[in-house]
Amino acid sequence: MDTALVGDIGGTNARFAIVELADVGARPQAPRTYNCCDHPSLQAAISAYLDDMGSSKRPDAVCVAVAGPVTDGVAAFTNLPWRVSEEALRETGFERARVINDYEALAFGIPDLTASDLRPIGATPAPPPGHTLAVMGAGTGFGVSALTRRKSEELVTAGEGGHASFAPVDELEVEILRRLAVQFDRVSIERLLSGPGLLNIYRAMADIVGADAPHATPAQITAQALAGEDLPRHAVERFCSIFGSVAGDFALSYGAQGGVYLAGGIAPQLIEVLNRGGFRRAFEAKGRLSPYLTAIPTYVVTHPHLALIGAARVLKAR
The missing domain is CATH 3.30.420.40 (ATPase, nucleotide binding domain)
Structure with a gap:
């Protein structure tokens, strides 16, 4: 062999x-x-x-x-x-x-995965066969790719989408951006959607409300968020909301009607938070194109x- x-x-x-x-x-x-x-x-x-x-x-x-x-x-x-x-x-x-x-x-x-390797986020519709799908994920950094099917051929496009600019969608995210812009010459998506990015969000939100930020690692923030501590919980929920907004942007960019798949090391740890609704609300909140996003399924990849x-x-x- x-x-x-x-x-x-x-x-x-x-x-x-x-x-x-x-x-x-x-x-x-x-x-x-x-x-x-x-x-x-x-x-x-x-x-x-x-x-x-x-x-x-x-x-x-x-x-x-x-x-x-x-x-x-x-x-x-x-x-x-x-x-x-x-x-x-x-x-x-x-x-x-x-x-x-x-x-x-x-x-x-992705095509080799089974249903047991995936966890749907929200009430996701069945994707039409043969359409483009997108993969993205947060870990040490943030990565993005797409698989396009053309008859019997599969083509993959992989870029450096994690280094595209972060776009805030409300006043809180504007304030987070302002604080990160002091630290970095340019605030990319990866500065928020990654392990270090979760820490950036947590510290920025602590500064916004004038609170202490005692947790020093993404793992500590995640653990305390799942335990119910207020500031870590709000930081993780905002992380998931930003993730949804960014995922929706890339779904539009790629025309990913075949589904969006969240890989990377962080999403499998946050399935419970992702399923609370903030991710899908942000994913679908694209104005005139909201119906287009509503029809696109989203999944967390659990295969290691x-x-x-x-x-x-x-x-x-x-």
């Missing part, structure tokens, strides 16, 4: 697995997660994984999905001081090597290794 290594490299974690490309579905085997800061390079992290697997021979092929733009098979990470190229991976012993954007991999993986599935599909297809 044609054995392959697949990887999903974010700003914080590197996830690897083995796939047998001849298998139907090519589901990841033996997935493991490593802290990126524990390794000086991608090659070192790959070697650690293969050593842990007890592998004396490198797989035939590798595809790594990375959190950053990829140009001609070369990637410099946005939130990580690593650089990787397909040529460098082949030089380490792989016969075939692909480097793709992580949201390209996520979009390619969607990017690895997508990376395997890329190798199988090429």
